[in-house]
Amino acid sequence: MRxxxxxxxxxxxxxxxSLIPVLQEVQAESGYLSDGSMEEISAAxxxxxxxxxxxxxxxxxxxxxxxxxxxxxxxxxTACHVKGSLSIADHLKRRLxxxxxxxxxxxxxxxxxxxxxxxxxxxxxxxxxxEFHGHLTIQKLDxxxxxxxxxx
Amino acid sequence: MITxxxxxxxxxxxxxxxxxxxxAGIAIPHLCAFAGSPSPQAACRICMVEVEGTPRLxxxxxxxxxDGMVVRTHTPRIQRARRTIVELLLASHxxxxxxxxxxxxxxxxxxxxxxxxxxRRYAGLKKSHPLDVSSPSVIREPNKCILCGRCxxxxxxxxxxxxxxxxxxxxxxxxxxxxxxxxNVSGCIFCGQCIRACPTGALTEKSxxxxxxxxxxxxxxxxVAQVAPAVPATLMDxxxxxxxxEMLETLSGALRQxxxxxxxxxxxxxxxxxxxxxxxxxxxxxxxxxxxxxxSCSPGWVRYVxxxxxxxxxxxxxxxxxxxxxxxxxxxxxxxxxxxxxxxxYSVSIMPCTAKKYExxxxxxxxxxxxxxxxxxxxxxxxMQFTPKGPRAPLDVPFAEATGAGRIFGGTGGVMEAxxxxxxxxxxxxxxxxxxxxxxxxxxxxVKVFSLDVAGTQLNFAVVNGLGEVKSILxxxxxxTSPLHxxxxxxxxxxxxxxxxxPYDTDRxxxxxxxxxLYEVDRKSASRLSHDNEQVKSLYKNLLDQxxxxxxxxxxxxxxxxxxxx
Ligand code: SF4
Ligand code: SF4
Ligand code: SF4
Ligand code: FES
Numbered sequence: 240m241r242x243x244x245x246x247x248x249x250x251x252x253x254x255x256x257s258l259i260p261v262l263q264e265v266q267a268e269s270g271y272l273s274d275g276s277m278e279e280i281s282a283a284x285x286x287x288x289x290x291x292x293x294x295x296x297x298x299x300x301x302x303x304x305x306x307x308x309x310x311x312x313x314x315x316x317t318a319c320h321v322k323g324s325l326s327i328a329d330h331l332k333r334r335l336x337x338x339x340x341x342x343x344x345x346x347x348x349x350x351x352x353x354x355x356x357x358x359x360x361x362x363x364x365x366x367x368x369x370e371f372h373g374h375l376t377i378q379k380l381d382x383x384x385x386x387x388x389x390x391x
Numbered sequence: 392m393i394t395x396x397x398x399x400x401x402x403x404x405x406x407x408x409x410x411x412x413x414x415a416g417i418a419i420p421h422l423c424a425f426a427g428s429p430s431p432q433a434a435c436r437i438c439m440v441e442v443e444g445t446p447r448l449x450x451x452x453x454x455x456x457x458d459g460m461v462v463r464t465h466t467p468r469i470q471r472a473r474r475t476i477v478e479l480l481l482a483s484h485x486x487x488x489x490x491x492x493x494x495x496x497x498x499x500x501x502x503x504x505x506x507x508x509x510x511r512r513y514a515g516l517k518k519s520h521p522l523d524v525s526s527p528s529v530i531r532e533p534n535k536c537i538l539c540g541r542c543x544x545x546x547x548x549x550x551x552x553x554x555x556x557x558x559x560x561x562x563x564x565x566x567x568x569x570x571x572x573x574x575n576v577s578g579c580i581f582c583g584q585c586i587r588a589c590p591t592g593a594l595t596e597k598s599x600x601x602x603x604x605x606x607x608x609x610x611x612x613x614x615v616a617q618v619a620p621a622v623p624a625t626l627m628d629x630x631x632x633x634x635x636x637e638m639l640e641t642l643s644g645a646l647r648q649x650x651x652x653x654x655x656x657x658x659x660x661x662x663x664x665x666x667x668x669x670x671x672x673x674x675x676x677x678x679x680x681x682x683x684x685x686x687s688c689s690p691g692w693v694r695y696v697x698x699x700x701x702x703x704x705x706x707x708x709x710x711x712x713x714x715x716x717x718x719x720x721x722x723x724x725x726x727x728x729x730x731x732x733x734x735x736x737y738s739v740s741i742m743p744c745t746a747k748k749y750e751x752x753x754x755x756x757x758x759x760x761x762x763x764x765x766x767x768x769x770x771x772x773x774x775m776q777f778t779p780k781g782p783r784a785p786l787d788v789p790f791a792e793a794t795g796a797g798r799i800f801g802g803t804g805g806v807m808e809a810x811x812x813x814x815x816x817x818x819x820x821x822x823x824x825x826x827x828x829x830x831x832x833x834x835x836x837x838v839k840v841f842s843l844d845v846a847g848t849q850l851n852f853a854v855v856n857g858l859g860e861v862k863s864i865l866x867x868x869x870x871x872t873s874p875l876h877x878x879x880x881x882x883x884x885x886x887x888x889x890x891x892x893x894p895y896d897t898d899r900x901x902x903x904x905x906x907x908x909l910y911e912v913d914r915k916s917a918s919r920l921s922h923d924n925e926q927v928k929s930l931y932k933n934l935l936d937q938x939x940x941x942x943x944x945x946x947x948x949x950x951x952x953x954x955x956x957x
Contacts, residue, residue, distance in 0.1 A: 274570050278956070281569075287553025287578065292569035298559045 583891020
C-alpha cells in the first residue's frame with residue numbers, strides 16, 4: 240500500500256485540479272480517506288483542509304471510515320430498484336446494525352450502495368467481496384451472510 | 392447611459408448592473424453578493440433582473456452594465472420569482488425569530504418582509520445539525536444557515552484562513568469545518584468576519600452580556616471597564632455626537648449609570664504598547680534579533696501564526712495587546728490603590744473584536760469581553776441610549792490619558808504610524824520633520840509598503856489589513872529575503888474599525904468614516920506622541936521603571952505556543 244506522501248509525489252506539480260484524482264488514488268490504496276490523509280493532501284496541495292473535506296464529502300464515491308472485512312455492494316440502479324433493491328438495502332441496514340458510514344459495529348461488514356453494477360439481467364443484485372449474486376431474495380442474502388459469520 | 396426602471400442613469404465602466412442600480416438608489420435585493428465579498432457567485436439568484444432583448448432573467452450581481460442597456464428590476468414577474476426563492480429558503484428555516492440573536496437586526500427577516508412574505512406557503516423538512524459552541528468567540532447554528540456562502544468567501548478569500556466550507560451535498564449540505572468538528576479545533580482564528588458577513592443568526596458571537604449583568608448586581612464585586620479606540624469611533628455612526636472624546640465620555644457616563652465603577656481608555660495602553668514595542672524593535676535592530684518584527688496586538692493574527700505558521704513565532708513582538716496590558720495593570724495595581732473594601736475586581740473590556748474574547752480566555756486578567764454590538768445591547772437592557780443629552784463622565788485616572796497616537800490604533804496603519812513617531816524620536820532625539828502624520832501608513836490598501844530614512848539608516852515597513860495578503864510577506868520572511876524591519880498586521884479589513892464585533896452593517900464607507908474620526912481626534916490632540924503621555928510616564932516612574940525592564944516583562948510581555956496540529 241502506498242502512503243499518502245507517495246501518492247502525492249507521483250502526481251508532480253499539484254493544483255486544485257489534482258485534488259479529486261489524488262483523493263481517488265489515496266482511497267484506492269487504503270479503502271477510505273482518513274482525517275490524517277486529508278490533512279496531508281491539504282498541506283501538499285496548499286488548500287485549506289476544509290476545502291479538501293468539502294470536496295470529498297460532495298462526492299458519493301468517497302468513504303471516511305475503513306472498510307469492514309467483507310464489502311457488500313448493493314446495486315440501486317433502475318432495474319434493481321424495480322426488483323426491490325431498496326428492501327435489500329434496508330434489510331442489511333437492520334440486520335447488520337449499520338452506522339451512518341455503512342459499517343457494522345463489529346467491523347465485519349461494510350455496505351455501500353452503487354448506482355449500477357451493470358448486471359441488470361440478474362436484478363436485484365449485490366456484489367459480495369467482488370462476487371456477483373443475482374436474483375437475490377432476502378432469504379438468499381441472509382444465507383450468504385450466515386455463511387461468512389454475520390450472525391449474532 | 393443605462394436605463395433602469397425607465398430612469399436614465401449615468402453609465403460607469405466596470406460596474407455590474409447591481410452596482411449601478413444601488414448607486415442610483417434602486418434597491419435590488421441581493422444575498423450571496425455583498426459588500427465585503429471579493430467576487431459575486433450568482434448563487435442565490437435573488438438579484439435577478441429583466442434586460443430588454445434577453446428573454447431569461449439575469450443575475451444583476453454578475454451582469455456587467457453595458458452602455459445603452461435597458462433594465463427592469465421590480466416587474467411582477469421578477470417579484471414573483473424572488474419571492475418564491477426566499478419562500479423556499481424559509482421552508483426549512485426554523486421559526487425562531489423571537490428568540491434569535493439576530494432578532495431585530497436580521498437581513499433574512501428584512502428581506503422576507505421587503506418581499507411581502509407574510510405566511511408560509513411551503514413547509515419543508517427542518518434541518519437538525521448540532522449547535523457549535525466550542526469556540527470562545529463564534530457560535531455556529533447551522534440550522535439557521537441559508538447556504539449563501541458569504542462566510543466561506545470571506546474566510547477563504549479575504550482572510551485567507553479557510554476554516555469552514557460547504558460540506559456534504561443535497562439536503563445534507565452545510566457549512567462546517569473539516570471533519571464536522573467544532574471551530575475550536577479547526578483552523579479558525581476567531582476573527583468574526585464571517586459573523587459580519589452572515590445575513591442570518593447562523594453565525595453569532597458568544598455573548599458575555601449576561602455574565603456582566605450578573606457581576607453588576609453582585610455587591611462583592613467591583614466592575615470596571617476598558618474601551619478600545621475603535622469603539623467610540625463606531626458608536627458615533629448612530630449617535631449625534633461629533634467627537635471621539637465626547638463619545639467616550641458619554642459611553643463612560645452610561646456605563647457608570649448602570650453600575651460600572653471605573654472606565655479606562657485602552658488607548659492609554661496603546662500608548663504604553665508603543666513604548667514597549669518600539670523599544671523591542673530598536674533592541675532587535677541593534678542586536679541582530681529576528682526581523683522583521685510583526686505586531687502582536689491583533690489576536691486573530693496571533694492565533695493565525697500559532698496555528699498555521701508557528702515557525703514565524705520568533706518574529707512576533709512579545710508585547711501583549713493593549714487589552715491585555717490594561718487587563719494586567721487593572722488586576723495588578725488597581726485594587727491596591729483604589730478598592731479599599733477589598734472587593735474582587737471584575738474586568739470588562741469593550742472591543743470591536745470577537746478574537747479578543749479568545750485572547751482574554753487564553754491570557755486571563757479579563758473577565759468578560761463585550762463587542763461593540765453587545766455593549767449597545769447591554770445599555771439598551773438598562774434603557775440607556777447614546778444621546779448628546781446623556782450623562783457624561785471623564786475616564787478614570789490613572790489610565791485615562793491617551794495621545795493621538797494611541798487613538799489611531801483603532802484603524803489599519805495606526806500602530807505603524809504611532810510607532811514611527813516614537814521610534815524617530817528615540818533614535819534621533821527629534822520629532823519627524825514633516826510633522827507627525829505618516830501618510831504612507833494610511834489608506835485602505837490591503838498592503839502598504841514604504842521606507843523611511845532615519846538618521847542615515849533606511850527602515851522598511853509594511854502594513855497589512857485583512858489576513859489574505861499576509862502570505863506573500865510570510866513567504867519572503869521564510870526565504871530570508873525580506874528587506875522589511877517592521878510589519879503591522881491587523882486581522883480585519885480596515886483594522887479594528889472593521890472588526891468582527893462591529894455592527895452588522897459595517898461596510899467600506901462606514902470604515903472610512905470611522906477612520907476619519909480617528910484621524911480627526913489625532914489631529915486635534917494636544918499630544919500626538921505616545922512617549923509624551925504623562926500618565927504613561929508616571930506609570931514608568933512609579934511602577935515599571937523602563938521599557939523592557941523586569942516589571943514590564945512580568946506585566947506587559949507574553950510568550951507564544953506552537954499550536955499546529957499533529
Ligand atoms: S436568522 Fe433571522 S429569520 Fe432566522 S430565526 Fe433568526 S431572526 Fe429569524
Ligand atoms: S472567525 Fe474568521 S477564521 Fe473563523 S471561520 Fe469566521 S472568518 Fe473564518
Ligand atoms: S453561515 Fe451565514 S453566511 Fe455562511 S452560508 Fe450560512 S447563512 Fe450564509
Ligand atoms: S446576489 Fe446575485 S445571485 Fe445572489
